[in-house]
Amino acid sequence: SLVANYAKGTSEAATVKAMPTQAIPYSLDRDKAAKNQPITFTFNTADYPTATDVKWTFPGDVVKQGTVVKYGLGSVGTQTVKLSATINGNVRTWNLEVEIREYVVYSTDWAQDGSNYNGFKGSCPVFSPDGKTIYIITFNKVAGLYAFDLATGSEKWRYIPAAKSNSYNMLTVNPVTGDIYYGTTGAGQFYAVTAEGQLKWTFTEAGSMQSCSPAVNASGTVVYISDATGNTFGIDASSGSKIWSYAAGDKGCGLLVLANELLVGTTSNAIFLNAETGAEIAKVALGCTMVNNTGFAVSNDKTLAYFGAKSGYIGAVNLTSRTIHGKLLVGGGNATANDIYEPVVAPNGSVFAGSKSGEVFNVKGDLSAKNWEYAHTPSGAPLTNAFNFAHPCVDSENRFYITAGQASNVSYIFDANGSILDSWSYEDSDTNQKQMGGNNYLDGVLYSAFIGSSSKNGIFVGKYVGGERASSWSTHGGDICGSCCVK
Incomplete structure (x- = not known):
């Protein structure tokens, strides 16, 4: 809500309404790690309580199921991980990136x-x-x-x-x-x-x-x-x-x-x-x-x-x-x-x-x-x-x-x-x-x-x-x- 103050008085309030975006569906304990060093991937069950069939697909088509998964990536550089879950009957997908270096x-x-x-x-x-x-x-x-x-x-x-x-x-x-x-x-x-x-x-x-x-x-x-x-x-x-x-x-x-x-x-x-x-x-x-x-x-x-x-x-x-x-x-x-x-x-x-x-x-x-x-x-x-x-x-x-x-x-x-x-x-x-x-x-x-x-x-x-x-x-x-x- 915005009100402008003029010399002759204040304006009427101008109000804008917006719908908040949905909560981010995942969190990571780290987004940078060394080669093979495990990262903990956690699905946001608090904001998506009805989600089912939560899957994480790692490079090489390695699939891990569950709301909490620990996994170490074996290749150096920017790596893309695919997250999918069924929410209210629909399959949703998200891509997330992590940076992997050779050594800690x-x-x-x-x-x-x-x-x-x-x-x-x-x-x-x-x-x-x-x-x-x-x-x-x-x-x-x-x-x-x-x-x-x-x-x-x-x-x-x-x-x-x-x-x-x-x-x-x-x-x-x-x-x-x-x-x-x-x-x-x-x-x-x-x-x-x-x-x-x-x-x-x-x-x-x-x-x-x-x-x-x-x-x-x-x-x-x-x-x-x-x-x-x-x-x-x-x-x-x-x-x-x-x-x-x-x-x-x-x-x-x-x-x-x-x-x-x-x-x-x-x-x-x-x-x-x-x-x-x-x-x-x-x-x-x-x-x-x-x-x-x-x-x-x-x-x-x-x-x-x-x-x-x-x-x-x-x-x-x-x-x-x-x-x-x-x-x-x-x-x-x-x-x-x-x-x-x-x-x-x-x-x-x-x-x-x-x-x-x-x-x-x-x-x-x-x-x-x-x-x-x-x-x-x-x-x-x-x-x-x-x-x-x-x-x-x-x-x-x-x-x-x-x-x-x-x-x-x-x-x-x-x-x-x-x-x-x-x-x-x-x-x-x-x-x-x-x-x-x-x-x-x-x-x-x-x-x-x-x-x-x-x-x-x-x-x-x-x-x-x-x-x-x-x-x-x-x-x-x-x-x-x-x-x-x-x-």
């Missing part, structure tokens, strides 16, 4: 220093608390922090520190505030960055962070770090100020928050500290040499913390008695080539790990025996550096995901019995793209970070492979944020 995330665009390449080494991607953003840091001369939107695959922002330095440090996200933490090899360079990509604070008292991942307590109020000489700190998460410090004497290889205790794994000891004061509670010898930058995995009953060790051993610390549970020799005992890297625990209680010398192992949870092993032998013999810094994953069906650091960057999916379910390479088996930056896994997508070389930057890629992340201690840090906190 794919990028090689990293800040560099001069003509140097950049990529990923010793790191591992982690997720925001809501699982909608993934973060990764580059390692070579410019330790840049990058955030990617998982719905669109686009880069959201990047934080490039003013101080240029390498990074071999896994990053951690605060599961309460969403802040991101990571360190570099340069002294006094440990950063807290907000979820919007802004520097929150810098901690300046640590040495080189070519060491274990940071950890965060369950309330998100304290961040814990241990540097390359074993100096361990409790840091106020809001201000970046030091709460306490402890000198472990050996390189920090893993941190684990246990309610009011902090477990510090060094190359030679397991040290239990009071998480509030930093006071030493217990210190026990590991009986083997823990591999640096690997961290712990935790048994499903929360009593054992597993770690990878040099010379082919997997060890475990008893979290209840604060003693060493034991160790199991799984590799060949080669001290220079058979480092065992970060283990992961499957829902069935078995433990997976990969080795620098090119084997994959699955062992019993009590470390009493090895269940099986597999050797990555693309050239006829296991390759050195094949699975170092692999940071593998498991899913709810006890499937194991790991990527080789050498020879065609082969990613594997193993079942619980050691059979290969799938394997693939990126960039047409490009040997410059070697996995040295770890895997993570969420909503059926395996994320991998590659080192690159002087001729090209490394790849960061997320490929939809199916399955669901395990509720056990399945990937770096135990939760999607990599908080290294036992909850």
Whole structure:
């Protein structure tokens, strides 16, 4: 209704009537997805309550019936889906479009220093608390922090520190505030960055962070770090100020928050500290040499913390008695080539790990025996550096995901019995793209970070492979944020 106001008075109301269009008959949980990544298609039964025979026809004449259908499209580009339904005796049809890309995330665009390449080494991607953003840091001369939107695959922002330095440090996200933490090899360079990509604070008292991942307590109020000489700190998460410090004497290889205790794994000891004061509670010898930058995995009953060790051993610390549970020799005992890297625990209680010398192992949870092993032998013999810094994953069906650091960057999916379910390479088996930056896994997508070389930057890629992340201690840090906190 429209009324015009004139100097001599107002006009009569001019009224226009229109019939509203019918409600949109469908909704999608996403209109952009990666190849084979399921999209949920929902028919609008609220506005079309009498509709029957609801059908969705996908490319290739694949027909799915029902008011709610989940389906992944296998071709890249704009794809047309046909919806049909019988309404009041008449068949109605609608066409809808979705955009399909090859990968959930794919990028090689990293800040560099001069003509140097950049990529990923010793790191591992982690997720925001809501699982909608993934973060990764580059390692070579410019330790840049990058955030990617998982719905669109686009880069959201990047934080490039003013101080240029390498990074071999896994990053951690605060599961309460969403802040991101990571360190570099340069002294006094440990950063807290907000979820919007802004520097929150810098901690300046640590040495080189070519060491274990940071950890965060369950309330998100304290961040814990241990540097390359074993100096361990409790840091106020809001201000970046030091709460306490402890000198472990050996390189920090893993941190684990246990309610009011902090477990510090060094190359030679397991040290239990009071998480509030930093006071030493217990210190026990590991009986083997823990591999640096690997961290712990935790048994499903929360009593054992597993770690990878040099010379082919997997060890475990008893979290209840604060003693060493034991160790199991799984590799060949080669001290220079058979480092065992970060283990992961499957829902069935078995433990997976990969080795620098090119084997994959699955062992019993009590470390009493090895269940099986597999050797990555693309050239006829296991390759050195094949699975170092692999940071593998498991899913709810006890499937194991790991990527080789050498020879065609082969990613594997193993079942619980050691059979290969799938394997693939990126960039047409490009040997410059070697996995040295770890895997993570969420909503059926395996994320991998590659080192690159002087001729090209490394790849960061997320490929939809199916399955669901395990509720056990399945990937770096135990939760999607990599908080290294036992909850």
